[in-house]
Amino acid sequence: MRSSWADAVENANSGSVENAGTSGASGASATSKSAYVPPHLRSKQPTAEPPAPSHTGPPSASDRFGYGGASGGPRYGVPRSDYGRQGYGGGGRGAGGWGSRSGGWSREREVNPFGNDDADGLAESTFSEQENTGINFDAYEDIPVETSGDNVPPPVNTFAEIDLGDALNLNIRRCKYVKPTPVQRHAIPISLAGRDLMACAQTGSGKTAAFCFPIISGIMRGGFPPRPRGTRTVFPLALILSPTRELSMQIHEEARKFSYQTGVKVVVAYGGAPINQQLRELERGVDILVATPGRLVDLLERAKVSLQMIRFLALDEADRMLDMGFEPQIRKIVEQMDMPPRGERQTMLFSATFPKEIQRLASDFLSNYIFLAVGRVGSSTDLIVQRVEFVPESDKRSHLMDLLHAQRANGVHGKQALTLVFVETKKGADALEHWLCMNHFPATTIHGDRTQQERELALRSFKSGNTPILVATDVAARGLDIPHVAHVINFDLPNDIDDYVHRIGRTGRAGKTGLATAFFNESNMSLAKSLAELMQEANQEVPDWLTRYASRASYGGGKGRRSSGARFGGRDYRRDSSYNRSGGGSDYYGGGGYGNYGNYGGGYGAGATSAWD
């Protein structure tokens, strides 16, 4: 019989995971780098006269490797000499203390992104407690972490240990962040040291701040180049790419808070919305550009945007950005336009999952990078109760109805308990939404066939609790931070276990518990093995019938053991024996290209042990 889902959550097994220390350094040897050449001194002639930097530009390659690159020994804590140090370390000047913009758009009045009248938002009562963040800080203990790479900078325990600057520190307080999350503790020092980074961490664990803080801080330290004259082309200093429009919007909103009154301007550009308004925003000035790939390519081809001045590149949901659908566009943006090559810019890749083959592709964009894997808040997926039920295709609707009725009966619905239902197709999403509405369950839907307006309306309506059921395709699977999602239902299971991981990650966020229910039937056999293993590793109850399906050889294909590692995120592919045997960097795989993607099930089963096994 079925117990209520609320009971299931309550009875969640919250066994703790043993804490694994950071592992020893291994991985790629540093490759030699040529000295940094500012964009305006490079041989390639720009389409327009680029701005002359008011400083020495991005850190030189040798500087970038202050944590033990090719030559320099460890230089922990040594201040950067190439950055103007006036105001460094908190000169008490508040906003703009590090690098005041010499011209351009800093004098424009900036809208308070915190949405309150208390522009400072610093009344003691509001930032002294954790309740506003909704983050369960107790769950932060015993988070397993793995780092690898050369000379990994040590993590910090408090924001105070990091010198991000007065203006940014003020915004951290305004955001009511009390202490850094695990991914922030590790990733921020790595980024501030100028190192490239590949990070596995769930969204909702503070990932956006983990790459935004170093970018904002780095831009302020580096100083703002004067605006170019005689051209309408804009030259952002940082680029953040994400796979969906809504995620780009979300990152933009967060980044605006972090950069409030720092003089750092954040602009977002994505498709489905009028380009003219985005162009106007860009022309008013941009330091950090948040974008989806298609619209950015459009802007680049129209020469509205140049990437010549890029100092920081961040790819969110990096494994999706490098999969079959996106890889050509990303390569075009990163390798075939005018962005400085790896080693000259600083590159950060973030995702909750990082299959080995994708890591190989990603290493093309990185230079002597550090790999970081951080467990979820509360360790792994302990905070999500995962259930899988055998539901024939024809019974799915009535079964869904049963679940929803049970929730309603338990008073678990409305604003505080949203339900996110994933389906496979856009048509299926529309059909299910319609059917739910007919049956008096207020639902809406989000998928790629809807207009951008409809998509945004649907998301707002869901978030507000107005329509507490959202039927979604995979457009909503990644990155979206929707508070109060209590239940994720995989009405149709995805074919890829990593997609499953991202989907269920929409609940159980920020240290809260959640429930994930999957409808499994004959058409999901290819997922049986990986799903059973994933649930087992997350200490979830695996039904016997699923174990039986999983053990059948004919169904055991798929990916075999999870490519992305056991409990979360993944493992540095450079540490695999095949890599170590090659004794080289990514060049060894130069001819590998993308062709093998999808075949990476074999080959490393026994070798893919994790630090927590």
Next chain:
DNA sequence: AAAAAAT
């Protein structure tokens, strides 16, 4: 086979 991402 599907979804996402430019017009």
